[in-house]
Amino acid sequence: MRPLPELTPENTAFWTGGAKNKLLIAFCGDCQHAIHPPQLVCPKCWSEAVEFKPVPGTGTVYTFTVNHQPWMPDMPVPFALAVVDIDGASGVRVTAEVVNADPESIAIGQKLKVGFFNIDDVWFPQWEPAQ
Amino acid sequence: MTLAAAITGVGMSDIGRKTNRPAMIHLAEAARRALDCAGLTKGDIDGISTYPGKADNSPGMSPLGTGEVRNALGLKTRWHSAVPDGPSQMAPIQVAAMAVATGQARHVLCFRALTESSSQTATQRASIPGAGRARLGGWYSYLVPAKAMSASNWAGWMAQRYFHEFGMTREHLGLVATGQRAFAQQNPSAVMRTPLTMEDYLGARTISSPLGLFDCDVPIDGACVVIVSAADAAKDCAQAPLTIAAMGAALGSQESWDQRPDLTTMGAHDAAADMWTRTDLKPADVDVLGLYDGFSIFVPYWLEAMGFCGHGEAKDFIAEGNIGPGGRFPVNTGGGQLSGGRLHGFGLLHEVCTQLWGQAGGRQVDGAKVGACGMGGGFIAGSMLLRRD
Ligand SMILES: [Zn+2]
Numbered sequence: 001m002r003p004l005p006e007l008t009p010e011n012t013a014f015w016t017g018g019a020k021n022k023l024l025i026a027f028c029g030d031c032q033h034a035i036h037p038p039q040l041v042c043p044k045c046w047s048e049a050v051e052f053k054p055v056p057g058t059g060t061v062y063t064f065t066v067n068h069q070p071w072m073p074d075m076p077v078p079f080a081l082a083v084v085d086i087d088g089a090s091g092v093r094v095t096a097e098v099v100n101a102d103p104e105s106i107a108i109g110q111k112l113k114v115g116f117f118n119i120d121d122v123w124f125p126q127w128e129p130a131q
Numbered sequence: 132m133t134l135a136a137a138i139t140g141v142g143m144s145d146i147g148r149k150t151n152r153p154a155m156i157h158l159a160e161a162a163r164r165a166l167d168c169a170g171l172t173k174g175d176i177d178g179i180s181t182y183p184g185k186a187d188n189s190p191g192m193s194p195l196g197t198g199e200v201r202n203a204l205g206l207k208t209r210w211h212s213a214v215p216d217g218p219s220q221m222a223p224i225q226v227a228a229m230a231v232a233t234g235q236a237r238h239v240l241c242f243r244a245l246t247e248s249s250s251q252t253a254t255q256r257a258s259i260p261g262a263g264r265a266r267l268g269g270w271y272s273y274l275v276p277a278k279a280m281s282a283s284n285w286a287g288w289m290a291q292r293y294f295h296e297f298g299m300t301r302e303h304l305g306l307v308a309t310g311q312r313a314f315a316q317q318n319p320s321a322v323m324r325t326p327l328t329m330e331d332y333l334g335a336r337t338i339s340s341p342l343g344l345f346d347c348d349v350p351i352d353g354a355c356v357v358i359v360s361a362a363d364a365a366k367d368c369a370q371a372p373l374t375i376a377a378m379g380a381a382l383g384s385q386e387s388w389d390q391r392p393d394l395t396t397m398g399a400h401d402a403a404a405d406m407w408t409r410t411d412l413k414p415a416d417v418d419v420l421g422l423y424d425g426f427s428i429f430v431p432y433w434l435e436a437m438g439f440c441g442h443g444e445a446k447d448f449i450a451e452g453n454i455g456p457g458g459r460f461p462v463n464t465g466g467g468q469l470s471g472g473r474l475h476g477f478g479l480l481h482e483v484c485t486q487l488w489g490q491a492g493g494r495q496v497d498g499a500k501v502g503a504c505g506m507g508g509g510f511i512a513g514s515m516l517l518r519r520d
Binding site: 002003004005006008011036037062063064065066067068069071072075078079081083091093094095096097108122124125 | 272274278279280284292340342
């Protein structure tokens with residue numbers, strides 16, 4: 001079974017934005033610094049005016065790995081895991097499960113786009129090649 | 132500048148895979164050997180220090196806390212500490228050094244015990260953070276739900292980016308793995324002692340690309356004890372004191388494996404650079420190195436972090452034969468964790484101390500006087516220079 005994140009005041013928007021098909025990223029309302037993982041206080045200027053804004057939902061592969069080891073029972077392998085630089089949120093990277101692609105085809109610099117799937121109260125961002 | 136602390140004794144239990152010996156038996160054996168090494172008795176121990184403390188969220192990763200060890204070994208301590216957050220698996224040793232330097236204790240028993248091998252079953256892997264919890268919090272809650280649930284995935288990201296930027300290949304990492312195996316063949320306590328060829332290395336199954344089976348360290352059951360003593364108390368011990376000449380603990384980036392802006396560096400770069408600001412010693416003075424090798428890729432990162440070569444130059448440094456048997460800067464001469472077994476850095480420090488005391492048998496580095504040790508991967512890091520005076 002896929003482990004789920006605990007929803008907290010600082011991260012709920014990130015994990016539930018997919019309900020409206022939006023990738024929501026935390027930004028500082030005062031200095032516009034993009035904050036990920038989301039925090040209640042801006043780490044740059046210590047403002048508490050943190051707000052979530054939708055970003056385009058596209059990004060670029062900074063690095064990746066193809067996992068071949070079944071870490072849990074019934075885990076299908078192989079699959080690709082990327083670290084993606086997010087468009088519209090300078091400096092923000094997310095860990096990305098890459099779907100709908102041959103894992104061996106993933107490359108650094110490749111463009112990906114986000115989609116979501118829902119379990120319980122969490123909408124997981126998943127990523128696939130942008131055409 | 133010299134810290135008023137030294138390492139005076141080390142001890143390791145009979146480590147192995149699936150030993151089915153309780154952690155406390157391993158710990159008691161390691162402690163007895165460390166006391167014998169130092170020429171101390173249990174009554175001399177007045178401090179105890181461990182990482183990360185008793186942890187029940189990852190089976191076998193840290194089965195013993197300070198309390199039950201004090202009870203079991205009948206220790207009367209004036210100071211104790213368990214450090215889950217800190218400069219890596221080296222934290223309990225750094226904290227102990229500060230404790231003895233400020234008079235909180237005279238001789239601190241620092242320990243790491245694991246029953247990770249026995250705890251691994253078909254349905255349960257010890258090294259998955261948060262295993263068994265209904266919901267995940269903290270930094271790994273952004274990784275594990277995306278199925279990036281093993282450190283091998285996170286290290287795979289680092290290796291892939293490093294390969295991309297600097298042209299490193301699997302053959303370079305193969306030199307790390309085969310070199311350490313060659314050392315392990317000279318170490319009776321290493322768990323993997325059969326010869327390992329480059330062909331074996333390249334032919335092994337992929338775990339998380341570009342890392343394969345022999346890029347990953349070996350889960351074991353065992354314990355290791357390092358005794359940290361105040362400088363004046365160290366003079367009365369059986370071994371020449373190994374003075375802690377400098378330590379590094381800096382961390383300048385977020386606590387997460389995917390967030391460091393440049394993943395061709397890691398926390399090691401912050402900690403090691405800071406360490407060198409506190410000593411007159413230079414990398415060229417170092418005779419023997421213990422560098423954290425949870426994955427082979429950490430070794431070139433640590434080499435660069437510690438300044439043994441420049442950023443992006445580790446592949447050539449390794450290919451020139453610097454780090455294997457007979458090299459100018461021999462790394463993980465006991466076989467490291469890749470071949471010796473994973474004692475979370477304590478085993479690497481144990482080996483550096485053994486070398487500095489001239490007790491490493493067939494793998495002894497002649498005249499070793501200065502040792503460097505770096506523990507941790509990703510955002511966790513602690514570093515240390517030891518000098519035999
Ligand atoms: Zn701000």
